[in-house]
Amino acid sequence: MGNSLLNQHQxxxxxxxxxxxxxxxxxxxxxxxxxxIIPNNNYAISLAELLERTKCISGYKVxxxxxxxxxxxxxxxxxxxxxxxxxxxxxxNVHFISSPSRRKYVTVRQLxxxxxxxxxSIYVVNTNNGLLTGEEAVKAQxxxxxxxxxx
Numbered sequence: 001m002g003n004s005l006l007n008q009h010q011x012x013x014x015x016x017x018x019x020x021x022x023x024x025x026x027x028x029x030x031x032x033x034x035x036x037i038i039p040n041n042n043y044a045i046s047l048a049e050l051l052e053r054t055k056c057i058s059g060y061k062v063x064x065x066x067x068x069x070x071x072x073x074x075x076x077x078x079x080x081x082x083x084x085x086x087x088x089x090x091x092x093n094v095h096f097i098s099s100p101s102r103r104k105y106v107t108v109r110q111l112x113x114x115x116x117x118x119x120x121s122i123y124v125v126n127t128n129n130g131l132l133t134g135e136e137a138v139k140a141q142x143x144x145x146x147x148x149x150x151x
Contacts, residue, residue, distance in 0.1 A: 017043045018126065018147055022094055025051070029081060029089035037063075040075040046131045047124075048079055054122050054133060056090045056150060058082040093151040095121075107143040114146070121149040 021044050027035070028036035038044050040062060048060040058080045065075065082090040098104045106114070111134050114123060123134030127144035137144065 017041060018047060018124075018131070019096065019100065021047055022124075022148060022150075024080075025057075026094045028093055029091050032087060032089075034081060036079050036081065038079065040077045043131075048077055050131050050133060051079070054073065054083065054150075056122070059113065079095075091150055095149045095151075097146045097148055104146045105143065106146045108138055108141055111138055111143060111146070114149075118149065121151050124131050124148050124150065129136050 002094075019127055021038050022037055030136065042144075045062075048057065051057045052059060060077055060079045062075050080102055084090060110115050111125065115121075115134050115138070121134075123137075124147040125132050125137045125144045126147055127137055127142050129140065129142060131147075132140065132142075
């Protein structure tokens with residue numbers, strides 16, 4: 001019983017981290033900042049990799065406070081934000097579909113329907129294989145928790 005409670009707590013923490021990180025990035029775009037600094041953890045790195053693959057950010061790097069290594073305890077992530085025009089960011093709108101109190105799980109078929117209804121959106125899906133875009137999840141034939149849609 002204690003072990004499942006611990007796993008549930010880690011899962012809730014991971015989704016809170018994903019929601020919080022996406023909100024920080026979106027708010028930085030709205031303020032026209034050139035970069036954003038977020039706490040370093042596995043979820044933030046996988047989200048940064050996903051955003052870099054989809055051309056929502058221009059890159060990211062791990063900044064370590066101690067000179068020994070880029071451990072999770074003493075490091076942060078710096079994301080370089082990408083702007084299409086001088087004032088138009090790559091991320092214009094974020095629509096959170098799941099929330100910490102209301103989860104939205106989708107199958108591959110449902111995910112295909114979402115993509116068909118709104119083809120210009122990038123859907124972020126939390127799967128067993130990590131964070132994937134909607135297209136990557138459909139190609140891999142796996143469903144998961146639909147986190148948000150990024151325009």
